[in-house]
Amino acid sequence: MKFIRKILVTILLIAAFVVGAAAGDMLDLDLLPLDKATYDIEILKEQITEISEMATLEYRYSGKATYDGGSLQLFGKNVPFTAKSMIVYYEGIVKLGSDLSGIEIEPGEGRNQIIVTIPHSKILSHEIDEDTWEVLDVKNGLFNRVTLEDNGEFVKKQKKAREKEIKKGDLPKQADEKMVSQLTGFLTMAYPDIEVEVKFK
Numbered sequence: 001m002k003f004i005r006k007i008l009v010t011i012l013l014i015a016a017f018v019v020g021a022a023a024g025d026m027l028d029l030d031l032l033p034l035d036k037a038t039y040d041i042e043i044l045k046e047q048i049t050e051i052s053e054m055a056t057l058e059y060r061y062s063g064k065a066t067y068d069g070g071s072l073q074l075f076g077k078n079v080p081f082t083a084k085s086m087i088v089y090y091e092g093i094v095k096l097g098s099d100l101s102g103i104e105i106e107p108g109e110g111r112n113q114i115i116v117t118i119p120h121s122k123i124l125s126h127e128i129d130e131d132t133w134e135v136l137d138v139k140n141g142l143f144n145r146v147t148l149e150d151n152g153e154f155v156k157k158q159k160k161a162r163e164k165e166i167k168k169g170d171l172p173k174q175a176d177e178k179m180v181s182q183l184t185g186f187l188t189m190a191y192p193d194i195e196v197e198v199k200f201k
């Protein structure tokens with residue numbers, strides 16, 4: 001049990017050091033010797049709850065999108081010449097990874113085997129690069145212009161649509177695979193004699 005507590009300390013320290021790391025990056029970590037990791041595990045978990053999300057995959061994308069603001073309405077009908085719309089180009093960055101605050105560790109069947117259970121990967125952050133946001137075409141209607149509020153709502157809708165596509169695609173699975181590889185690599189580097197099995201809940 002004491003050994004498993006040390007393992008958990010190691011994983012949580014790793015999460016604190018490598019939060020935000022992109023997939024494929026080579027990480028140069030100088031881990032503290034475990035005999036110096038004297039933190040109480042519950043206190044340590046509480047301290048790093050806010051930084052315990054470990055990103056393993058970074059996805060960059062770009063694209064064009066059309067905003068249709070519609071026309072002003074009068075008696076349930078469109079008022080002529082009041083339609084507004086715009087076409088924009090933008091780029092975004094999405095980071096996927098796992099929340100390690102809910103990590104579980106238990107002994108395996110073998111003497112030197114441990115089983116690490118973590119949540120499946122999810123979208124940790126999603127940002128639109130404002131410097132790339134470019135309005136390619138805009139059409140303002142009579143008494144119905146494209147506003148900053150329209151622009152802000154359009155950004156939110158584009159992010160939700162992109163995130164929906166990502167969740168249905170293969171990226172979460174790729175992030176899970178990266179997480180297994182990184183956790184296994186870190187732990188076997190710190191404990192060369194142990195056998196690590198990573199599971200998802």
